[in-house]
Amino acid sequence: MKRLAATAAFAWLMTTGAAIAGPPVPTPKEVLGHDMGEDRYVASYSETTIYWKRLAEVSDRIKLVDIGPTVEKRRQLMAIVSSPENLAMLDKYKDISERLGRAEGLTDAQARALAAEGKAVIWVDGGIHASETLTHSAIIQQVYDLVNSDDAEAKRIRDNVIMLFAANNPDGQELVANWYMRIKDPAKREAGFESLPKLYHAYVGHDNNRDFYMAEMPETQNISRVLFRDWRPQIVLNQHQTGPAGTVVFIPPFRDPFNFNFDPLVMTSLEEVGAAMQSRLLADGKRGGTSRDGAHYDTWYNGNLRSISYFHNAIGILTETIGKPVPIDIELVPERQLPGNNQPAPIAPQKWHIGQSLEYSMTINRAVLSYAASNREKLLFNIYRMGANSIARGSTDNWTMTPTRIAEMHAASAATGAKPVATRTRGSSSIDPRFYDAVMKNPANRDARAYVIDPGQRDYPTAIRFLNALIKLGVDVDRASAPFTANGKSWPAGTYFVRTAQAYRPHILDMFEPQDYPENFEYPGGPPIPPADATGYTPAFQMGVGFERVLDPLEVPSERISTLLSPTPGRIVGDGKAGYLVGHGANNSFILSNRLLKAGQSVSWLSQPVAVAGAAAEPGALWIPASPVATRIVEAAATELGLNVERAAAAPIGERDAMKRPRIALVDLYGGLMPTGWMRWIFDQHEFPFTIVYPQQLDAGKLRRDFDVVILPHAAFQPQSARASGDGMFRGRGDDKQPKPEEIPAEYRAWLGSVTPEKTVPALKAFVEDGGSLIAMGGSAQALALAMDLPVEDAVAETVDGKTARPPRSKFYVPGALVEASVDRNSPFAYGMPEKVDLFFDDSPVWKLKPGATGVEVPVRFAGVPKLKSGWAHGLERMGGAAAIVEVDRGKGRIVLIGPEVALRAQTHGAFKLLFNAIYLGAGHGRR
Template identity: 70%
Template sequence: MALLLALAAASPAVADVSTPKQVLGHEMGEDRYVPSYSDLVRYWRQLAAESDRIKLIDIGPTTEGRRQIMAAVSSPENLAKLEEYRGISERMGRAEGLDEAAARALAVNGKTVVWVDGGLHASEVEAQTALIQQVYDLVSSDDPEARRIRDNVIILFAGDNPDGQELVADWYMRIKDPAKREVDFQSLPKLYHPYIGHDNNRDFYMAEMPETQNIARVLYHDWRPQIILNQHQTGPAGTVLFMPPFRDPFNYHYDPLVITSLEEVGATLESRLLSENKPGGTTRSGASYDTWYNGNLRTSAYFHNAVGILIEIIGMPVPIEIPFVPERQIAKNDQPLPVPPQMWSMRQSVSYSLSINRALLSYAAANREKLLFNIWRMGANGIEKGNRDSWTVTPDRIAAAHAASAATGAKPVPTRTTGSSAIGTHFYGDVLRDPAARDARAYVIPPEQRDFPTAVRFLNALIKLGVSVDRATAPFTANGQSWPAGSYVVRAGQAYRAHVLDMFEPQKYPNNFQYPGGPPIPPADASGYTPAFQMGVKFERVLDALDAPTEPVAGLIKPYPGRVEGSGGRGYLIGHGTNNVFILSNRLLKARQPLFWLTAPVSVAGAPPEAGALWVPATARSSAIVRGAAVELGLVAQAMDAAPTGKMMAIQAPRVAMVDLYGGLLPTGWLRWILDQYEFPYTIVFPQRLDKGQLKRDFDVLIVPDSAIPNDRSGTDGGMFRGRFDIKQPAPASIPAQYRPWLGDISPEKTLPALKAFTADGGTILGMGSSASGLIAGFSLPVVDPMREMIDGKSQPLPRTKFYVPGALLTATADPGEPLAYGLPDKVDLFFDSSPVFRLTDAAAGSEAPVRFVGPNVLHSGWAWHQERLDGAAAVVDLPVSKGRIILFGPEIALRAQTQGAFKLLFNAIYYGAARSDARHAR
């Protein structure tokens, strides 16, 4: 009897609401069951009908048009005042206009707001399964801890990727006999985000996707939660889960309270698991995760003063084995209680997830006032630092201090700390507090620049992520220059200062090696990614106080309306420097209107002369399109009385084919998104279609994205999910008939002859990234990659100890007089991630290299080890092959829709490749 009473006391009291099984027919964590997003919403709707502890909020549409639903869970009293508490949380996160006394008073009256999500990577089904159970637990439980949580915390639960969650569950559950359901997510026919698959967790400083925009609006505009729990799968081999804190390096821009908060919360989670005798947690060096990169859902939190918690847990719908990894069996700081090898069920993982959720929310309840005050403190710190002289100390500044000391002949004094030494104190002021090295107090983005509509896209990315942007209402002076009314100003003195600096400034990634002279330790993602550089934005850093007449921008910015100058009736000249000119071009070609590129430099509307200007002969239809697009897209057209003289290239509507593989290539998905935004027509083709041949009958240009052709550069490298990720080719009979034509790979036996026939018939192939290497070998092109060497008689990429660029921005030199580079400035930043580069051999007659790396120092943002090896290497080459062409792009020109400053290389290549041979030769 005593034992029964003890068990009853230990079990949480449960309110009278439906269980997941009663509504969905399954236990969460049940073998061979995966709930869909529709299941999740259906269950949440049932709870909302039964309980006053949950309120559902529609946060926006998804890519495929579903509604993304967020469940707010708290006490009935808190939910009745939900708008009041949301306002307090938002006010504390914004920090502006609050002094410390007011902030402390609001902290007393507010409630902690915590975001809890799952399903971002939809094949990680444990997270979305646990999400349903976590909501049930918090709505139904009446134990003292649950009541404390509901009284003090408002929890925002959300599925991150509804379209993908639906796809994955439907794919898995399509097999009617549960006994035949195995782990089948690797055989998904397409990306589990409709465009970008796994890279939906790389979109959190651009917010291109609707789902990212919905989430960012909650996190950084409307609610500004203090803690963000981002649940993922799978934990490191030989463990159950990874949790914070993270390994070095951390990004130098965000507030130090972020790091100490991560340490504090991480220790709380680990302690909870240990108190429940749940082994297998690991932190820091237990996995590759760091806090450097800004593009992840949870890492974006650090640049917005929130505590971003990543959980990576094991678990599959069928039991799996925790393997015996000997190194995981020794206890250490980063792994205090190893887990023995054993079979592991999804139900066990869901139990761990419930413990993590309870631990986090119990911490949030107990530290309500501190968390609210701390998010204000970090925001106030950002405002204060942005309004005075401040400096960011990065590894290059430390190196400069040591170099300055060494130049005086002074010898450093070793300290007791390994790897450090003391130098003259005055070098702190002379070097680390050099006035020229101050952080910017503001950034000015003038409308007079080559591609102002793309600069507006950059500003909108800032706005979507919660940054305040101002517009000048009158001319002003800064840095000794006059800036016009209509210029945009982004001030550093705001709560999200860390994010502002990270979007404008180069990332200074440290040299990070396993040991001196040893191999590098890869970053978790990109080492350098500065969006202002990637997008080719012209801006000015302002180091002193800026007194400018400005007004805040409300909502997203539209490009300034363009204009048509002059009254000539013969046609229109439009410059080539704006990405939006390709939208205009595609509209003209779709309407079957004539379009030409001028090959000689021409001045348009008073701009400096440049090659590639568009000539649009006037017709009633073309005039309507040009005049409408100029206003909508921010273009300037010059109406001419006479047609221009000189050579011009006729542009025709391109018939574009783009290669994809079964399961979906991430680069293809991003390319689909980019081409859709710029209104390019295209057709997706799979290897079976390529193998049939007769490609020129249907297509002019074939785009072969990165990782489409298997070779030693394809796949993933340096932590970047560049291509196919855990995809296998299923047996045809095991999948629905509609997907069977998608099966197959590009092969030298079947596909290569079809590609050679395509170029022999006059077709153009665009080979991107690692696929460029595959084309060089397959076609025996007169090109070598200078970043390779012969080892045991075999050509291989240079080892990382000799050359390593793990996702960084390198500045290349372009020749804007070449058609592929029309519209580019002479310097363009390219994203380089262990990318191929090229050197034309003596046999490459008639070939061009319009974009090259010049000089020993081309790094602009990130980490580049032995970058001097790139001097003279070509980033882009254009080779005639038979009657056609092959254009190779080594570095990324379309990565994650972020490299917008390089988009013209892709767009020009599509038009140039589709032009008739006689039209190309007319230049």
């Protein structure tokens, strides 16, 4: 095996290829026994690797590279396909692509020379959503086509393009294929994957394609390293299933809104490739392709594999193709039958086989690769051009136009009494051009040239996690080599900062700045047009990171950081022998607590404010009596976890609450809940012990014997009306979607069932009354409040014609945005929190207390009219004064309702303590 240079230590070449005069290239059927696109067949990841390795044994047009481990410790392979001559000089072409993508230190002339010498680099993937099985077959067949074919187009592609093929989700692909193919009689195999027992990614299922600005999962990290560090391809072809009803495939371009951060050249290039794809489909007689408003996909959100490409100056292509392993019918959607720009060639209703979908995938693949071959130099130069533009914008005063700036211009004009002049373009009017400079050239509105990370912030280790998220996505971080001044403040040597004069400036801005999503209604006063995903998600806000925007040039001697950071070691101060004080502000303090309690050591929370290692006094500090074991754990944690520690000469005076190791029951359903999966990931990262429980175990009762805390994540408990309607707030699987017990292996039958008012709620009531703590989140909290008749009611509901319900979306709509909430820092539920926290709100439940409510605590609420921090919110004034978290005493125990998302996709680090505190208070009951 020959090792690749400049890759991660574990990346290696599986083969160096065979001689040209080797044996003929075998078809997939000759190796695997199945044709790709065969009805009632699903290709596993094992089969993918078997076939690719077989090709690599007999052909010099393919090399395999191991790009890293998966969650389940499989090896994730990437097949590199090109001409033998290109593969022989792979390191050279990778270096050219990386240099042009980075764009630093190059002139235009040098970039053009490199573009003329280099090869286009195109990423082609499949299977990120493992139930989308067409894409498993597609990448097998596409690799075969490009390795085997000797037509003129294939030769031109291999000569001019280096293709990187990868299966995005090996573990999920293996699970789905093995589950489907376990039925030996093909005629008895199900239409889809309705009976799959668990998520098709060990933790996050479908949300693995929402992980790309945080890169928490190993597979995301592998892919991101290839895309944004090692290779920096110019096009990313991300293949999905299924297409919109009444069509065959969705292809770019996309509908608005357009994210304001990325370079416009990436969107015009996307239009070019999309046109080439549609034209190729039509030239091949393949009808039914749709684009733009033909589906809900847009280019706003940064968390998808294809969309994050735009923030890295690459052309991200999404395809969504219909098809299942069994034949289906193309639906008749009459509105789809009229030709237009969204869909130039409608397709008639008809029976459809997965093999036909594969033919579409092959045509699209050839269209993209042929475009790349014909536009090799342009693609290579343009990714440099966009990177150079970003470096230039980050090096000078620059302003970004947003909807807020447009509103400011209109307001400034209206303040003078001037009347706008309507234009022929709907929804627009012209005003005096002087207001452009007044708003857009206002020095206070400039884009940041750098972001300085405050080294003295409450949770510095989480700030380091944020920096690592940037680094994993190709951003370079700087560490000051000497003290410096910025924004009138002095910063010590060792301070981290991020310059925006980088090729990936669009991604940097999107990670630090609020998303200013445009209001988007079907018509004035009408219903809103839903976004494709979150409208506001600023990771720095979600993680509670303290930083300063620096608008002027920042000249600081510094060291460039491009590898992952470890937490800055904490300080250990004092020489006392009685024990240790540790602050409650860092999430990593819960890792320390979990380690100590696992080792049988004592941990208490101090209810009175205490200063720790020179920090400001706050309630909730940890007191850890000295012992040889505690000393070893605490002092190691100071270095490993970045926690400041004070050695105390005596135990602190005042009340304190002894903690005990929590016995956590985390509820899941058959088929798997993504909120549960993300919670498992968060718990694993913070070393919380937990047990997954299913409804049958809950219904059996006697929960208090085994558990202190039961957690109902969002969608674990759904009202029947929500299950029937498919309401997005209550995403999950109802009884009607679960298989019959006799249809699945015995090991999974105990997982069947749902959380119900009839059986489960009485068992949960008994658990609480016997001293247990029940934590319900999101939609489950709303359902539980109703089922248990808790003294709360929906704070935004309105009564019309005697019926109380949430107002229509035309009056109240918050589709995934960050909203500021106020925190009662004296409540143990909020220990370690700042006075304000940015909570992710996605039409989440919020409450007001019923008259006469007693035994209720509200540690977090939306005071006044809440402040929108990032994204889009309509009717936010209805949330004024609403409770975000409610604690209700019942019997010997408590019920905690958490409305907004505090554990969303392992991104909301700034709110984690609200959940962690609730768990520990439930385990140790806290101080009443």
